[in-house]
Amino acid sequence: MTWARIMAPLSGGQGDPPTIAAAVALAEPFGAELACVYTPADVADVMPWMGEGFLGGVQTTALESLKEATAVGEGNARKAAAASGYAKTHFIGLQTPVWAGLSAESRLSDVVVFTSDPARGRGPLAEAFQQMVADEQRPVLVARPGLKVGGVVAVAWDGGKEASRAARLATPILERASRVVILAAPKASSRSFDPNRLKAYYAARGVSADVEVLSDSGDAAPGLLKAAGAAGADILVAGAFGHPRLQEFIFGGTTRTLLGTDGPSLFLSH
Template identity: 80%
Template sequence: MSWARIMAPLSGGQGDAEALAAAVMLAEPFGAEVAGVYTPADVADVMPWTGEGLLGGVQTAALDALREAAAIGERNARFAFERVAYPKQRFAALQTPVWAGLSAESRLSDVVVFTSDAARGRGALAGSFQQIVADEQRPVLIARPGLKVGGVVAVAWEGGKEASRAARLALPLLEKASQVVILSAPKASARSFDPSRLQAYYAARGLEAAVEVLPDHGDAAPALLAASQKLGADILVAGAFGHPRLQEFIFGGATRTLLGADAPSLFLSH
C-alpha cells in the first residue's frame, strides 16, 4: 500500500514550517505529493454579526481588517511553502467558504498533518483540526518533535470501530516501520477483544507485529503513553473520539489525554 498526497493546512503563522517539514517527512518514503493549503479565518464567519446594530463604516473596517490579515497570512504561508525543498508539491489558498474548501481538499488527501497546538485547541487551525478529524473523519498525523518515519510504531487496539479504522489506514506507515507493536489494555475497556486478531490481520498482509498486553489500569491512555515511551515509539496509532464528542469534551476521554501529551507523534482516525 502507499500514500499519494499528504496535506498540511497552513495558517500563515510560525507553526507552518513545522507542519510542512513533517508533511515532507511523511511523503518522501512514498514519493507522495505535499499539498500546503492556506486556511484563513473566513470572512463569512463574521457576516452574522456585522449586520446587527453596527454602522456601515464599522462593518467595512472590520471586514477590510480581516481581508488584510488573510492576505498577510497567505504571503507568510507561501513564503514558508516556497522554502520547502521537495520536488512534488502544490500550494492552494482557500477562499470563502473556507470550511467547504478545506473539506474538499482533505477528502482528496491520504493524511492531513497538524502540529500539537491545533490538536490541543490552540491557534488559528484549532477549528480546522476538529473539522478534519471529527466531521470529515480523515486520518491525521499530529507531528511532534522527534517524528520519524521508518522507526518504531505502536498501535493502540481495543477492537472498536475507530481503532479498527486507524489500524487499517495506517498500514502504509506500518509497512515502513522497523518494528510494529500492538498495545492492548483489556482491563481498561468494557469491550471484549483479542489483540491477536489484529496481529493476524497484519500477518495476512505480510506485516509482522508483536503484541503487548498492558497491565491492569483504570485508564487506557496513560498506560498507552507509558508503553509507547518504554518502546521508544516514534508514532502511536489510535482511534479518535470513541465516545460522542460532547461526552469526550466534558469528561476528557482517552483522546484528550493523548492530545495533551508531548510525545510520541500521533496517527489518529475517527
C-alpha cells in the first residue's frame, strides 16, 4: 500500500513551517504529492455578525482589514510552502466558503497533517483539526518533533471500530517501519478482544508485529504512552474517540490525554 497525497492545512502564521516540514517528512518516503492548503478565516462566517448595513462605517473597515489579513496570510503561506524545497509541493489558497473547500481537499487526500497546537485547541487551525477528525473522519497525523517514517510504530488496539479503522489506514507507514508493536490494555476496556487477531491481519499483509499486553486498568492512555515510550516509538497509531456536538468535537478521556501529553507523533482516525 502507499499514499499519493498528503495535505497540510496552513494559517499563514508561524506554525506553517513546522507543519510543512512534518508533511514533507511523511510525503517523501512515498513520493507523494504535498498539498499545502491555506485555510483563512472565512469572510462569510463574519458577515452575519455585522448585521444590517454592514457596508458602512466600522463594518466596512473590519471587512477590509480581514481581507488584507487574508492576503498577507496567503503570501506568508505561499512563501513557507515554496521554502520546503519538496518538488511535489502544490499550493492551494481557499476562498469562501473556506470550510467546504477544506472538506473537498481532505476527501482527496490520504492523510492530513497538523502540529500539536491545533490538536490541543490552540491557534487558528484548531477548528480545522476538529473538522477533519470529527466531521470528515479523515486520517490525521499530529506531528511532534522528531517525526520520521521508517522508525518504530506502536499501534493501540482494543478491537473497537475507531482503533480498527486507524490500524488499517496506518498500514502504509507500518510497511516501512523498522519495528511494529501492538499495544493492548484489556483491563482498561469493556470489550473482549484478542490482539493476536490484529497481528495476523498485519502478517497477511507482510507486516511483522510484536504484541505487548498492558496490565493497566482505568484510562488506557498513560499506559499506552509509557509503553510507546519504552518501545522508542516514533509514531503511535490510535482511534480517536468523541462525539460531534454543536459543531464541536468533544474528545473522550483517552484521546484528550494522548493529544495533551508530549510523546510520539499520533496517527489518529475517528
